[in-house]
Amino acid sequence: MKDRVVLRDGMEGTRVVVGMATCGIAAGARPVLNAFVEGVNKEGLESSVSVTQTGCIGICQYEPVVEVFEAGQEKVTYVKMNPEKAQEVIEKHLKGGQVVGEYTIGAVTA
């Protein structure tokens, strides 16, 4: 396991940030976080995708919120997430490189 530790430092890949403030927790962020942690591991993306938590993002009514940061790309904000949608995002966006537009804040607020 120790050789895998090396890959963590200076990782340039993708960051998946799950909102875990009071609003997020109340709205169901814990299972969404689990879905991402499990999914990233299952798809073998651990070396290029990190899953972390954050506090209040400021759009509490849209929680659970998941932000995806990729080098050179605009931040993608997924809202009203659940474990099923998380699976889709892992498949289509993290693996397939295609943002799932209908789950983004742009689609919901338009």
Added chain:
Amino acid sequence: MKELSLNILDVAENSVKAGASLTQILITEEGSLLTLEIVDDGCGMSEDVVRSVVDPFYTTRTTRKVGMGIPLLKLACEQTGGELTIESVTAEADPEAHGTHVTATFHMDHIDFTPLGDVSASILTLIQGHPDTDFLFSHEQNGHVVKLDTRELRVVLEDVPLNSYDVMQWIGEYLREQYEAVS
């Protein structure tokens, strides 16, 4: 919150935010009384702040004007006839022994007792998000204790991060086994 484990997750996050190096989550069940304690060695709060935190319109965050965490915990325990007490010492007041101690008591036989829920999931979530700070978890019921101390894990793991997938799986299993031994 649907389960107390979510309130626990929420309030423990405050401890981490306060810069705690060790956050303790202690649950004791004795008869029909459940006592939840969240203790940290973070920066602490002044008397004025301690009085304010139970107010839902008080918060230190800048994104919104409400802070619901503590008010929700207060509601959850008081609706069962229990009470919430918060003791805190700021780093300024005592550089050697500062931090916050939140104690919430619940009467489990009250109809409005929110189920404890999946406490292990909350502990795992805390470790996942904050692998560099320590957590001491202890749940005592019927004389049996379920325990986890990340400081002990760190000694064995050395440089391996606490939130690597395999370690998290192990911790989950370790907690599951201990809980199974209780029943």
